[in-house]
Amino acid sequence: xxxxxxxxxxxxxxxxxxxxxxxxxxxxxxxxxxxxxxxxxxxxxxxxxxxxxxxxxxxxxxxxxxxxxxxxxxxxxxxxxxxxxxxxxxxxxxxxxxxxxxxxxxxxxxxxxxxxxxxxxxxxxxxxxxxxxxxxxxxxxxxxxxxxxxxxxxxxxxxxxxxxxxxxxxxxxxxxxxxxxxxxxxxxxxxxxxxxxxxxxxxxxxxxxxxxxxxxxxxxxxxxxxxxxxxxxxxxxxxxxxxxxxxxxxxxxxxxxxxxxxxxxxxxxxxxxxxxxxxxxxxxx
Ligand SMILES: CC(C)(COP(=O)(O)OP(=O)(O)OC[C@H]1O[C@@H](n2cnc3c(N)ncnc32)[C@H](O)[C@@H]1OP(=O)(O)O)[C@@H](O)C(=O)NCCC(=O)NCCS
Numbered sequence: 452x453x454x455x456x457x458x459x460x461x462x463x464x465x466x467x468x469x470x471x472x473x474x475x476x477x478x479x480x481x482x483x484x485x486x487x488x489x490x491x492x493x494x495x496x497x498x499x500x501x502x503x504x505x506x507x508x509x510x511x512x513x514x515x516x517x518x519x520x521x522x523x524x525x526x527x528x529x530x531x532x533x534x535x536x537x538x539x540x541x542x543x544x545x546x547x548x549x550x551x552x553x554x555x556x557x558x559x560x561x562x563x564x565x566x567x568x569x570x571x572x573x574x575x576x577x578x579x580x581x582x583x584x585x586x587x588x589x590x591x592x593x594x595x596x597x598x599x600x601x602x603x604x605x606x607x608x609x610x611x612x613x614x615x616x617x618x619x620x621x622x623x624x625x626x627x628x629x630x631x632x633x634x635x636x637x638x639x640x641x642x643x644x645x646x647x648x649x650x651x652x653x654x655x656x657x658x659x660x661x662x663x664x665x666x667x668x669x670x671x672x673x674x675x676x677x678x679x680x681x682x683x684x685x686x687x688x689x690x691x692x693x694x695x696x697x698x699x700x701x702x703x704x705x706x707x708x709x710x711x712x713x714x715x716x717x718x719x720x721x722x723x724x725x726x727x728x729x730x731x732x733x734x735x736x
Contacts, residue, residue: 466540469494469501471512473506480529484558485512493526493631499548502540504533512546513539516554517630522621522729523550525559525567539572546732552621556728564728572730576621576703579714580723583698588636588691589684589716593728597678599685600638602652604632609649610642617668618653619703621727624666639693641685643669643678653682654689662695667709687716 469477474491485493493512494501500513500523509530516522523545530537533692545553552575555567602610606630614623624632637658643651656660664686667694669678690698702709704724 460494460715464536464537465505466502466533469503469512470498471495472678476508477503478529482558482562483529484527484556490527494712500541500573501596502544502702504530504537504538507532509533509537511541512530513553514556514622518625518631519623520549520625520654520714521551523553524552524556530561531663534566534640534654535570538567542730551733551735552731557559557725560726560728564726567651567728567730570727570730574726575729575731576619576727577705578698578725578727579584579704580701580721581710581718582700582721583687583713583716583718585717586698587717588688591688592684595681596645596678597650597681598644599641599681599693600644601640602631604630606642606649606652607725608731610640611654613670616670616672639667639686640666641682641689643682644672645678651682651685655686657690660694660696662690662698663721664690664694664698666702669721674708679708682716683712697702 455632466617471491471494474487476496479487490512493514497512497514501510503510509532511528511530512526514524516524525541528534528537542553555572555576571681579672607626610629611624618732632638632654635656635658638654640652640654642649650673652665652666654666655664664683667683669682687698700718702713711715
């Protein structure tokens with residue numbers, strides 16, 4: 452376990468759980484990412500991850516990252532005097548609930564990353580955006596041993612298994628996240644099978660003329676055999692056929708295999724990069 456409370460920085464005040472009915476009395480910053488109603492709903496949904504100072508209106512609210520139950524979030528921390536105490540209280544609640552890591556929402560990372568870096572947080576990964584502007588569809592490959600077909604609900608466990616053998620732990624989908632993703636408008640998931648075994652998949656979204664490659668993964672036992680490229684090329688053809696004229700994606704800046712594959716298919720790096728800022732609560736499971 453990583454130590455949760457740092458003595459000395461601030462004396463720990465008696466913080467109280469934030470009740471939905473108290474939300475109206477909070478000191479809400481103008482920059483808050485949540486409307487009062489959204490904050491009230493959020494607090495009602497995650498009652499054990501919302502705390503406020505006993506006096507004044509300082510508060511903190513947390514949640515769960517990508518519907519994971521082992522990666523928590525700091526959604527919003529509104530406080531100065533009690534900032535450290537509120538943060539530590541939320542981290543303790545996350546630790547009790549089973550989180551291994553807590554990451555900042557984009558709002559918090561943008562507001563005061565320095566504060567968090569001074570309190571045990573670090574950059575746990577870095578992602579970048581790539582874009583394909585040429586709208587050129589890759590040609591159909593000759594038939595090979597792999598079969599591509601559209602995802603069905605029954606594939607959920609096999610897809611999650613592929614993820615555990617391809618992505619780093621941080622990027623694993625939860626079953627809930629995958630199921631929710633699969634039902635979003637414009638989403639198309641395709642799986643690759645070899646001898647009826649699911650060995651890879653792609654996920655992409657088209658909304659009007661914007662395409663986005665959301666996921667691409669091949670089980671590591673089958674890396675380097677052309678399956679990632681097969682899945683990517685198929686997803687690009689499908690997005691362009693569905694009307695996409697610009698296609699974007701995000702990947703880790705250090706993911707050299709993926710970046711090489713995307714560059715091979717006309718993607719270029721943009722200036723957009725973002726750190727994932729988090730604090731480990733447990734070093735391993
Ligand atoms: C990225 C990934 C999908 C590639 O799948 P793959 O089936 O191993 O890749 P392919 O065999 O189809 O390779 C196609 C191209 O990708 C690039 N590539 C693949 N592996 C590479 C490696 N280890 N190093 C450098 N380039 C690599 C090359 O450009 C290659 O073309 P080439 O064979 O003409 O050199 C796979 O590595 C993976 O699942 N990684 C983990 C999940 C992930 O990172 N997904 C993408 C995140 S957005």
